[in-house]
Amino acid sequence: MTEQDASGDVFVLGGEKFTSRLIMGTGGAPSLEVLDQALEASGTELTTVAMRRLDPAARGSVLDLLRARNIKVLPNTAGCFTAGEAVLTARLAREALETNWVKLEVIADERTLLPDPIETFDAAERLVADGFVVLPYIGDDPALARRLEDAGCAAVMPLGAPIGSGLGIRNPHSIELIAEAATVPVILDAGIGTASDAALAMELGCDAVLLASAVTRAHRPGLMAAAMRQAVTAGRLARLAGRIPRRRYAEASSPSRPA
Amino acid sequence: MSSTRPSGIEPGHDVVIVGGGVAGLAVAWRTARRGLSVAVVDPAPGGGATHAAAGMLAPVSEVTYTEEPLLRLGLASLAAWPAFRAELEDESGAELDYRTEGTLEVARGADDMAFLDDLAAFERTLGLRVERLTGRECRSFEPMLSPSLRGGLLARDDAWVNPRRVVRALLTAFRKAGGTLVAERAAGIVLPGGGSPSVRLESGGTVPAGRVVVAAGSWSASLLPGLPVRPVKGQILRLRGPKGFLTRCVRGLVHGSPAYLVPRGDGEITLGATSEELGYDARVTAGGVYELLRDARELVPGITELELAETAVGFRPGTPDNLPLIGPAGHPGVLAATGHGRNGVLLAPITAEAVAALLTGGAVPEAALSCDPGRFRE
Numbered sequence: 001m002t003e004q005d006a007s008g009d010v011f012v013l014g015g016e017k018f019t020s021r022l023i024m025g026t027g028g029a030p031s032l033e034v035l036d037q038a039l040e041a042s043g044t045e046l047t048t049v050a051m052r053r054l055d056p057a058a059r060g061s062v063l064d065l066l067r068a069r070n071i072k073v074l075p076n077t078a079g080c081f082t083a084g085e086a087v088l089t090a091r092l093a094r095e096a097l098e099t100n101w102v103k104l105e106v107i108a109d110e111r112t113l114l115p116d117p118i119e120t121f122d123a124a125e126r127l128v129a130d131g132f133v134v135l136p137y138i139g140d141d142p143a144l145a146r147r148l149e150d151a152g153c154a155a156v157m158p159l160g161a162p163i164g165s166g167l168g169i170r171n172p173h174s175i176e177l178i179a180e181a182a183t184v185p186v187i188l189d190a191g192i193g194t195a196s197d198a199a200l201a202m203e204l205g206c207d208a209v210l211l212a213s214a215v216t217r218a219h220r221p222g223l224m225a226a227a228m229r230q231a232v233t234a235g236r237l238a239r240l241a242g243r244i245p246r247r248r249y250a251e252a253s254s255p256s257r258p259a
Numbered sequence: 260m261s262s263t264r265p266s267g268i269e270p271g272h273d274v275v276i277v278g279g280g281v282a283g284l285a286v287a288w289r290t291a292r293r294g295l296s297v298a299v300v301d302p303a304p305g306g307g308a309t310h311a312a313a314g315m316l317a318p319v320s321e322v323t324y325t326e327e328p329l330l331r332l333g334l335a336s337l338a339a340w341p342a343f344r345a346e347l348e349d350e351s352g353a354e355l356d357y358r359t360e361g362t363l364e365v366a367r368g369a370d371d372m373a374f375l376d377d378l379a380a381f382e383r384t385l386g387l388r389v390e391r392l393t394g395r396e397c398r399s400f401e402p403m404l405s406p407s408l409r410g411g412l413l414a415r416d417d418a419w420v421n422p423r424r425v426v427r428a429l430l431t432a433f434r435k436a437g438g439t440l441v442a443e444r445a446a447g448i449v450l451p452g453g454g455s456p457s458v459r460l461e462s463g464g465t466v467p468a469g470r471v472v473v474a475a476g477s478w479s480a481s482l483l484p485g486l487p488v489r490p491v492k493g494q495i496l497r498l499r500g501p502k503g504f505l506t507r508c509v510r511g512l513v514h515g516s517p518a519y520l521v522p523r524g525d526g527e528i529t530l531g532a533t534s535e536e537l538g539y540d541a542r543v544t545a546g547g548v549y550e551l552l553r554d555a556r557e558l559v560p561g562i563t564e565l566e567l568a569e570t571a572v573g574f575r576p577g578t579p580d581n582l583p584l585i586g587p588a589g590h591p592g593v594l595a596a597t598g599h600g601r602n603g604v605l606l607a608p609i610t611a612e613a614v615a616a617l618l619t620g621g622a623v624p625e626a627a628l629s630c631d632p633g634r635f636r637e
Contacts, residue, residue: 030323033580058538059480060489060579111514164515219324219381 014133014154020045022232025212026062036065041225047071050078056096076103083123104136113163128152140174155184161191164213168197179205195231202235272298275458275468277445279304281603283474284429285611291436293619298439305426307476311495311573313521313529316605317417319387320362328629335626336609343608351428356421356524364510365411371512372409403559419508422604456592470592477576479597487635488598490574494547495531497569502526511558518554530555543570575600585613585630595632
């Protein structure tokens with residue numbers, strides 16, 4: 001890490017080192033080619049795939065794209081409503097993809113796709129006991145984040161806003177509290193709409209950002225992926241640099257009296 | 260040679276087409292009409308993706324960001340449909356249930372309407388004709404629509420057709436034009452060093468050919484390894500109701516998920532479709548049927564009173580860029596006409612025109628030049 005850039009700033013997650021702090025999702029792209037361009041432009045090294053919507057053995061699938069780009073696959077449990085389904089899905093993913101990493105996602109209802117805290121916690125405990133590296137998707141709840149960390153999760157992934165909403169970070173204060181207290185990485189997951197949202201997540205102290213729709217459903221996904229890559233880097237650098245305190249009144253940048 | 264030839268096959272067809280779906284049969288008919296001797300190899304023509312297709316000819320309402328070449332191709336093929344249909348109905352004596360009342364695209368929620376407004380703005384920048392309608396205006400066109408719809412778009416230039424009638428008519432017209440159907444499953448393409456290719460049958464015989472056209476949908480990759488085609492599973496339902504229950508093709512967004520209802524002249528309604536990357540999983544699933552009915556009911560509540568006449572699964576031949584593969588397939592004498600994804604019925608006329616031109620030395624339609632399979636070869 002130098003004084004001018006982020007080289008050497010390494011993101012450690014589940015014992016593995018990553019240079020990129022942008023985790024991509026794969027849902028919503030109009031075609032595999034567009035998805036591939038977006039993945040390349042994002043510089044991501046870790047990407048989630050929905051196990052329930054994928055046959056790991058099928059050729060020419062999104063998994064082939066990830067393998068070709070040497071991007072680590074992070075299976076998720078999207079579409080599960082109970083701890084039982086999520087544990088089963090994670091085990092199928094482990095067998096099919098030969099990874100013990102799982103992004104744990106247990107949804108409470110279809111309209112909001114908000115996570116169910118009780119089922120998520122239940123599943124997390126069982127998956128940790130089963131040897132998984134568990135990355136749970138949760139609401140922006142500092143108490144739950146703390147409990148999941150204590151239960152042995154490798155990270156916590158609070159939402160900025162509901163999945164696919166693009167509403168940005170609705171409760172920055174809670175995200176800041178979670179980031180402040182956590183000793184595991186905090187990954188802002190869901191709600192990102194545009195680049196400034198991703199930068200804000202990093203400025204608030206998150207260690208990484210996970211997004212999909214903001215890129216895959218953009219008019220020009222490749223361009224938006226490049227924007228997100230730069231925004232995550234910019235937000236990270238700003239966080240490390242330390243922002244100035246907010247003041248109510250102006251302070252001349254060139255003082256009239258010598259200091 | 261004659262000992263390995265199935266009975267009834269003339270030696271040395273000018274063209275042998277593997278696959279008798281809508282793409283393969285359209286190519287076969289148009290090529291036979293140009294005076295070539297043509298055979299189609301397929302154990303069950305029209306039994307693949309075409310069997311599960313809805314037959315929407317809807318390049319306007321299906322336009323997607325990043326896919327302008329596909330839009331141009333679709334518009335060119337839509338423009339070719341009226342003449343294609345007239346000739347096909349004339350030569351086959353069949354009626355295709357070809358309809359031109361347009362697509363009504365409706366929004367269930369405010370978020371869905373915001374998406375449609377953004378889409379309409381995009382469509383207008385592309386020079387496409389769409390009209391913004393209120394929920395009440397939508398219902399004046401289609402009274403069975405839910406009163407709680409937020410609004411919609413009318414794409415008057417879209418059309419639709421019954422794909423099962425199209426393949427039956429194509430088969431009739433193809434045979435009338437002197438074509439031969441080999442009702443067997445192809446096992447592979449024999450590619451000799453210098454000579455002409457031939458088609459190897461699962462039964463053990465071979466069909467010699469001047470040239471081979473691979474139009475086997477998602478299965479084309481097993482005949483020509485390396486061809487970038489994959490199966491994209493779609494589940495569809497057919498409902499049977501009174502005639503005139505719906506009069507237009509209705510597409511809708513229900514809390515972000517797309518659904519469509521395509522009415523036929525006899526009262527049948529095709530309801531679709533899931534899009535799943537699950538290889539050749541041919542199961543109709545509870546979740547698939549549930550989601551299709553749930554979303555369709557949000558748009559048209561009265562469908563719950565109709566008979567659920569059929570569930571079906573098809574495998575769209577998907578390509579990495581969603582454009583089909585039309586043209587030389589990388590081996591001497593072998594052409595591809597596959598990879599049409601969700602657009603096989605729409606793109607049948609332009610595919611047939613392009614392949615017939617390649618086989619007989621005419622000009623390939625300009626919009627089809629973007630479909631050259633060579634774009635995926637290093």
